[in-house]
Amino acid sequence: MKAYGSVHKYGDNIDTDVIIPARYLNSFDPKELAEKCMIDVDTEFVSRVKEGDIMVAGRNFGCGSSREHAPIAIKAAGISCVIADTFARIFYRNAINIGLPIIECPEAAAEITANDEVEIDFDSGVITDKTTGKSYQGQAFPEFMQGIIQAGGLVNYINRQSQG
Amino acid sequence: MGMTMTQKILAAHAGLESVEAGQLIEAMLDMVLGNDVTAPVAIKEMEKMKVDGVFDKDKIALVPDHFTPNKDIKSAENCMCMRAFAKENEITNYFEIGEMGIEHALLPEKGLVAAGDAVIGADSHTCTYGALGAFSTGVGSTDMAAGMATGKAWFKVPAALKFELTGKPAPWVSGKDIILHIIGKIGVDGARYKSMEFCGDGIASLRMDDRFTIANMAIEAGAKNGIFPVDEKTIAYMKEHGSGEYQVYEPDADAVYEETYVIDLAALKPTVAFPHLPENTKTIDEVGEVPIQQVVIGSCTNGRIDDMRAAARVLEGRKVAKGLRVIVIPATQAVYLQALEEGLLKIFIEAGAIVSTPTCGPCLGGHMGILAAGERAVSTTNRNFVGRMGHVESEVYLASPAVAAASAVTGKISGPAELGL
Numbered sequence: 322m323k324a325y326g327s328v329h330k331y332g333d334n335i336d337t338d339v340i341i342p343a344r345y346l347n348s349f350d351p352k353e354l355a356e357k358c359m360i361d362v363d364t365e366f367v368s369r370v371k372e373g374d375i376m377v378a379g380r381n382f383g384c385g386s387s388r389e390h391a392p393i394a395i396k397a398a399g400i401s402c403v404i405a406d407t408f409a410r411i412f413y414r415n416a417i418n419i420g421l422p423i424i425e426c427p428e429a430a431a432e433i434t435a436n437d438e439v440e441i442d443f444d445s446g447v448i449t450d451k452t453t454g455k456s457y458q459g460q461a462f463p464e465f466m467q468g469i470i471q472a473g474g475l476v477n478y479i480n481r482q483s484q485g
Numbered sequence: 486m487g488m489t490m491t492q493k494i495l496a497a498h499a500g501l502e503s504v505e506a507g508q509l510i511e512a513m514l515d516m517v518l519g520n521d522v523t524a525p526v527a528i529k530e531m532e533k534m535k536v537d538g539v540f541d542k543d544k545i546a547l548v549p550d551h552f553t554p555n556k557d558i559k560s561a562e563n564c565m566c567m568r569a570f571a572k573e574n575e576i577t578n579y580f581e582i583g584e585m586g587i588e589h590a591l592l593p594e595k596g597l598v599a600a601g602d603a604v605i606g607a608d609s610h611t612c613t614y615g616a617l618g619a620f621s622t623g624v625g626s627t628d629m630a631a632g633m634a635t636g637k638a639w640f641k642v643p644a645a646l647k648f649e650l651t652g653k654p655a656p657w658v659s660g661k662d663i664i665l666h667i668i669g670k671i672g673v674d675g676a677r678y679k680s681m682e683f684c685g686d687g688i689a690s691l692r693m694d695d696r697f698t699i700a701n702m703a704i705e706a707g708a709k710n711g712i713f714p715v716d717e718k719t720i721a722y723m724k725e726h727g728s729g730e731y732q733v734y735e736p737d738a739d740a741v742y743e744e745t746y747v748i749d750l751a752a753l754k755p756t757v758a759f760p761h762l763p764e765n766t767k768t769i770d771e772v773g774e775v776p777i778q779q780v781v782i783g784s785c786t787n788g789r790i791d792d793m794r795a796a797a798r799v800l801e802g803r804k805v806a807k808g809l810r811v812i813v814i815p816a817t818q819a820v821y822l823q824a825l826e827e828g829l830l831k832i833f834i835e836a837g838a839i840v841s842t843p844t845c846g847p848c849l850g851g852h853m854g855i856l857a858a859g860e861r862a863v864s865t866t867n868r869n870f871v872g873r874m875g876h877v878e879s880e881v882y883l884a885s886p887a888v889a890a891a892s893a894v895t896g897k898i899s900g901p902a903e904l905g906l
Contacts, residue, residue: 334673334762338870343849347552347559349526361872381674384707385868386849387609389526389625410678410709411609415625475627476533483535 322443322467324401324422326373329366330435333379337391337412340383346390351397358394372399375441377433379405383412392416402441404448404459406430417466420474424448426459443467487737489645490712491680494620494734498603506644506741514544515619516598517632518606520588520845521549525563526626527607528570531634539574540636546578546597546606547571548588551845556852586817586843589613589701589785594819599723600715601732605632610785610867612703615712616696617719618733622710643680643709646671647742650687652751657901659795660695661787661865661885664702665756667748669766677707679743682736684714687750693722694791701786702867705763755900757863758883761871769888769900779862780811780893781874782886783841784848787865788816790823792886797829799890799901805837806896812854814841838893850874856881863892 339361341354348354359366376395382405383391392415395403402422416423422443429448433439437452446461462470472478486505488496496504498512519527524547539545547567552560571579578597585591589610592598600618604611607629614621624638632638648667668675681703688696696713703711713719715733723731754768782788782796793815805811813833815821821843824830830840847854848866856862856875861882864874869881882898891899891906 336868336870338849338868338873342872343522343551343851346522346849346851347557347563349529349563361877381677381707384673385609385704385870387607387611387623387625388522389607389627390522407674407677409674409707411623411625411704414628418625418627476530476630479631480533480535 322471324373324375324441326371326375326401326439328433328435328437328439329370329374329376331362331376331378334381334384335378336385337383337388338385340391341388341394346388349390351393354390354394355397358398367398370398370400373401374399375439376400376403377430378403379430380407382408384409387411389415389419392419392421396421404429404433417469418475420470420472422470424459426457429457429459486741487739489680489682489736489740490618490714490734491620491645491682491710492642494601494603495640495642504642506642508642509639510642511637511639512603514605514632514636514638515602516544516546516604517629518546518548518588518592518604518608518611519629520551520608521553521560521564521567522551523607523626523629525566527629527633528566530627530630534630534634536634539633542575543577544636545576545633546592547576548580548585548591549582550585550587550843551849552851553582553844554842584818586819587785587788587845590789590816590820593617593697594726594817596727596729599728599731600719601734605629605638609704610701612708612710613697613701613785615700615703615710616693617723618713618715620710620712623704643678645680645682645742646676647745648681648683649685649745649747650683650750651685651747652687652749653690654750654753657755657887657906658753659885659887660691660698662753662756663748663750664699665758665763665766665883666753668702668706668763669756670746671706673705673762673764674707676703679708681706681708681711683711688713689716692791693718694789697789698786705867755885755888757888757898758869760869760880760882763869763883772898775861775882775898777863777892777897778809778860779854779856780809780889781847781854781862781864781866782889783814783816784845784866785816786867787886788814788820790820792865793820793824793829796886796890797832799887799904799906800836800838800893801832803836803894803904805893809893809896811838811893812841812847813838814846815843817843847874863889863898865889
């Protein structure tokens with residue numbers, strides 16, 4: 322399983338209130354949420370993002386509220402993977418549960434810059450910046466996590482397993 | 486190897502003799518909580534699961550509090566979805582607005598959480614119940630759905646940080662000042678993935694409402710949970726609120742803590758977190774001249790009766806600064822009624838504040854006090870992120886009820902000392 326796309330770069334402590342502001346939480350329709358994703362820190366994000374693109378950020382990505390709407394909005398906007406120095410714990414759990422691939426890699430998070438073309442191999446955890454030619458070793462995705470992501474989230478994954 | 490309070494509770498709920506940091510466990514849950522923003526998503530997820538109803542109708546709490554009374558049609562539809570689910574599954578602890586309150590003030594008040602419990606809630610401030618000596622943590626809607634269906638959740642056992650509180654805080658220094666001081670010290674990811682365990686002789690001087698405020702904001706340091714030891718005050722609170730059976734867990738003498746911080750409560754001053762992170766703290770003597778347009782006193786952090794009393798003590802016989810909007814929101818119907826009976830609401834109204842029905846409302850920029858571009862608010866809430874209370878160019882300054890009330894009188898960020906208190 323691989324992801325490939327161009328990079329949208331952000332700093333430290335990107336909180337769930339800026340990923341999807343609470344004023345839009347009266348909806349949980351992924352499409353509607355995607356239209357407002359990152360609007361408070363990057364008004365151009367929604368018009369710029371292409372299917373498969375990658376988000377790269379600094380420390381403590383996804384801190385704050387437990388709203389699952391945040392990873393849902395990012396995924397529905399077309400982002401195929403988020404790379405960060407570190408993730409806040411509830412966001413980490415939510416992202417896996419809804420099938421948004423995320424990977425912690427401080428070196429990649431620091432060095433990859435906006436608009437770079439990046440490939441991520443989830444089996445090996447290798448992140449390759451095709452623009453600079455540099456590779457980084459992130460954490461590999463265990464099989465069950467890849468299973469959750471391929472199933473499109475925890476609920477589908479559990480249902481598929483129980484059908485066995 | 487010795488265990489922390491958190492680790493002991495998790496071990497007991499996983500049916501294990503002992504656990505250690507980093508271990509993956511599956512734990513039985515005593516309560517699963519959701520609100521009108523997160524529960525509809527969980528309900529939709531649960532419908533996809535091939536399960537037959539909820540695991541226990543008495544161990545689920547559904548509290549419409551964020552956008553209630555319904556602020557718009559979509560919010561009304563979300564509440565309708567919750568209400569229908571609660572009815573269909575005969576959920577005991579569904580609270581309609583007349584009996585409701587902000588979830589994290591309501592659950593302890595209704596005796597639905599007790600020491601030793603393991604609780605998950607689809608709201609990040611679920612960590613509040615650590616004040617009672619429970620393990621409680623925020624999760625997302627999918628985890629809530631799985632919790633409602635199975636009564637279980639998986640956890641990675643957290644490592645711990647120890648906060649030894651010593652001494653007695655000065656007058657007007659509250660739980661809010663203590664937790665803001667700690668977050669300022671360790672940062673918004675200083676306790677990421679870890680439990681914050683409070684101990685020390687300073688705890689005896691803290692009222693339960695101070696402890697709820699401190700545990701509530703553990704998430705603002707990135708923590709999985711915050712937890713207090715159980716003492717006479719905790720037991721008296723649980724008895725008063727009919728919490729029923731409880732279990733006291735104490736840390737082992739050789740429990741492992743990654744770090745120990747000693748906090749001398751007597752040395753703390755009223756503290757304010759500047760935009761746009763709760764870690765940007767300054768003590769009241771360092772704030773300078775910061776004119777404001779709005780004050781909010783309420784939320785799951787500071788909407789309890791002691792918070793109302795502190796604000797009223799400052800506002801009694803005084804007037805809100807001309808042109809300032811001051812919004813007081815008792816966290817629950819019971820707090821509202823108590824404040825009414827004690828004459829606090831009269832003090833607020835005579836001072837020129839408004840008093841709202843319980844709601845999360847402005848804390849997350851939902852309704853009941855949204856800020857325009859360029860406006861500043863002093864708020865007793867928990868987050869001051871970009872756009873949290875309204876426009877992206879508005880600013881939120883986090884403070885205690887006493888500081889918020891004093892600021893309401895002067896029209897700029899001020900401590901009670903500035904009023905001669």
